[in-house]
Amino acid sequence: MTTTGKAQSELAASVGLTDADLIAMYRTVALARAVDERMWILNRAGRIPFVISGQGHEGAQVGIAWPLERKKDWIAPFYRSIATCLTFGMTAQDILMAQYAKASDPSSGGRQMPGHYGNAENNLVSLSSPVATQMLHAVGIALAAKIRGTGQVAMTSMGEGSSNQGDVHEGLNFAAIHKLPFILVIENNGYAISVPADRQVATPDVADRAAGYGIPGVVVDGSDVLACYAAAKEAADRARRGDGPTLIEAKVIRLTAHSSDDQQTKYRPEQELAGLKALDALPHFRSQLADAGVLTEEIEADLTASIKAEVHAATEFAEAEPDPDPSTAMRWVYAEEWPSEAPPPWGLGGHGMEGHGGPDDRSAAEGATD
Numbered sequence: 001m002t003t004t005g006k007a008q009s010e011l012a013a014s015v016g017l018t019d020a021d022l023i024a025m026y027r028t029v030a031l032a033r034a035v036d037e038r039m040w041i042l043n044r045a046g047r048i049p050f051v052i053s054g055q056g057h058e059g060a061q062v063g064i065a066w067p068l069e070r071k072k073d074w075i076a077p078f079y080r081s082i083a084t085c086l087t088f089g090m091t092a093q094d095i096l097m098a099q100y101a102k103a104s105d106p107s108s109g110g111r112q113m114p115g116h117y118g119n120a121e122n123n124l125v126s127l128s129s130p131v132a133t134q135m136l137h138a139v140g141i142a143l144a145a146k147i148r149g150t151g152q153v154a155m156t157s158m159g160e161g162s163s164n165q166g167d168v169h170e171g172l173n174f175a176a177i178h179k180l181p182f183i184l185v186i187e188n189n190g191y192a193i194s195v196p197a198d199r200q201v202a203t204p205d206v207a208d209r210a211a212g213y214g215i216p217g218v219v220v221d222g223s224d225v226l227a228c229y230a231a232a233k234e235a236a237d238r239a240r241r242g243d244g245p246t247l248i249e250a251k252v253i254r255l256t257a258h259s260s261d262d263q264q265t266k267y268r269p270e271q272e273l274a275g276l277k278a279l280d281a282l283p284h285f286r287s288q289l290a291d292a293g294v295l296t297e298e299i300e301a302d303l304t305a306s307i308k309a310e311v312h313a314a315t316e317f318a319e320a321e322p323d324p325d326p327s328t329a330m331r332w333v334y335a336e337e338w339p340s341e342a343p344p345p346w347g348l349g350g351h352g353m354e355g356h357g358g359p360d361d362r363s364a365a366e367g368a369t370d
């Protein structure tokens with residue numbers, strides 16, 4: 001179905017990837033969109049309670065997460081990070097299981113607010129509702145990676161509104177001083193719910209702030225997947241070399257209302273909404289790959305069919321799974337047995353987890369009721 005082997009068009013060569021990589025990236029962008037569209041349908045049909053959408057952010061998310069290494073590096077995502085999570089190993093089924101809050105939902109077993117994805121197996125940190133708190137989690141992970149000498153990189157992403165929280169200053173200052181292997185991604189979609197960007201930030205680019213920390217600040221066009229990839233690759237290489245953090249600001253668009261509880265026509269002019277589609281990464285990437293001869297009509301038709309089938313199967317599966325048993329509501333609120341606490345394949349650099357709530361430490365679980 002997809003291009004296989006090492007075939008490399010001029011376009012792929014320009015960013016050091018293969019044609020198969022480009023097709024896989026495109027499929028992830030398109031899958032994220034299809035899952036997201038399905039979520040809105042399920043919400044309107046009364047099947048899931050709340051949607052917070054990644055539509056308009058997918059191209060930047062896939063491009064930026066792509067150069068990070070799955071199951072080695074870490075990402076602390078935010079509520080729009082569906083495409084980031086799919087790039088890093090979660091599946092359409094995992095995302096929908098969280099939306100349905102089913103007992104077997106890998107994000108939280110139905111404990112988290114919908115849209116708060118996380119996946120221990122894929123080094124995706126469970127996110128917290130107070131925006132920007134994931135900054136400190138990610139910087140802490142980067143510090144641990146540096147101390148342990150694991151060669152891992154930690155990345156976090158958030159919106160431009162969230163970038164004004166105090167945690168971001170504290171985290172960036174610390175990460176820059178200690179040259180931590182860290183990447184901060186600001187997905188600037190021009191709004192924090194109904195508040196426009198010029199009422200959130202006094203400069204046109206959040207990336208300008210990087211200079212104040214002595215680190216590079218890069219602005220990328222979020223509709224250009226490969227430009228996002230190139231910026232993140234450079235940031236990841238820099239982090240692994242020990243040269244410290246990078247701030248990447250991707251200019252993205254918010255194609256939907258803030259959430260399924262919001263009506264954006266109350267505060268966004270009709271003309272602005274009508275112009276958004278022209279800035280959408282999905283059709284841009286499709287034409288770019290078609291023009292380069294990478295995405296043929298046949299490949300595109302196969303991808304469309306396989307994505308449709310995948311989203312359909314994921315929905316059917318999630319629908320049929322049991323809800324959590326209310327008597328288990330207090331489980332997993334505090335640390336218990338948790339698979340990711342087993343040492344990763346590359347080891348913990350001599351810093352064991354014993355006595356820190358790891359699998360051998362039963363003390364954390366003893367107070368839990370089943």
Ligand SMILES: Cc1ncc(C[n+]2csc(CCOP(=O)(O)OP(=O)(O)O)c2C)c(N)n1
Nearest residue numbers: 129130131158159160161162189191192193
């Ligand atoms: C500390 C905190 N304050 C307020 C909120 C409510 N809130 C949730 S999302 C959001 C807007 C964030 O905007 P931005 O960071 O630009 O991200 P976007 O939703 O646009 O992607 C706000 C104010 C919150 N969750 N946490």
Ligand SMILES: [Mg+2]
Nearest residue numbers: 159189191192
């Ligand atoms: Mg925003």
